[in-house]
Amino acid sequence: MRADIPSPRKITGWIMSPRETLTDQQEERLLEVRLACPDITRACDLARAFTDLVRNRRGSFLLEWIRQAEQDAPKPMSGFAGFLRQDLDAVTAGLTLHWSSGVVEGHVNRVKTLKRAMYGRASFGLLRTRILTQP
Template sequence: MTRACDLARAFADLVRHRRGYLLLEWIRKAEQDAPKPMKGFAGFLRQDLDAVTASLTLPWSSEVVEGHVNRVKTLKRAMYGRASFELLRTRILGNGP
């Protein structure tokens, strides 16, 4: 349990301080002597290593786009079956009610 806590703290530090260059080392440690669920998580990270490393290293993010997608989906759910496409379009574009 102690090892799992140490690895979790190390991973949180890795993410918080954007240290993507240490990711492969963390994965190796987790795969060697971590509990089974954490080994699975490490294996999952290894499958898309380039993308995960880039997300922990590069300054670019898709946060704004994801926020807009979430807003549109919320509007669609709220209006489902109640309004026309034109009203939905107007609400998404921000030109109306």
């Protein structure tokens, strides 16, 4: 029955959620989908392996993951692996080192958002004041 087929969004949510957070019914449904489609099975395995690399800072295993993804993964995932290979040193450093530019990027995003919101409405002095006084 067509109504029993879960949506791609739902399947993706099950794949990307940690196993311990899935209900028994969700695990069962994901297993059914994996058995029905080998591409989803491979994508699920690779996605969970990549998540492990990111969460546990295992950048030293990235090249092996890329090789596996390029070898027999579904097209979108092998394409993603190819993009990672293009800047391998930076991605490996991001998955290995504890330093991050995330805080700086957050401030840049905040300033750009304020700038866009105030475009054409106020003077530079007011924009400067808002940037310096907002947390």
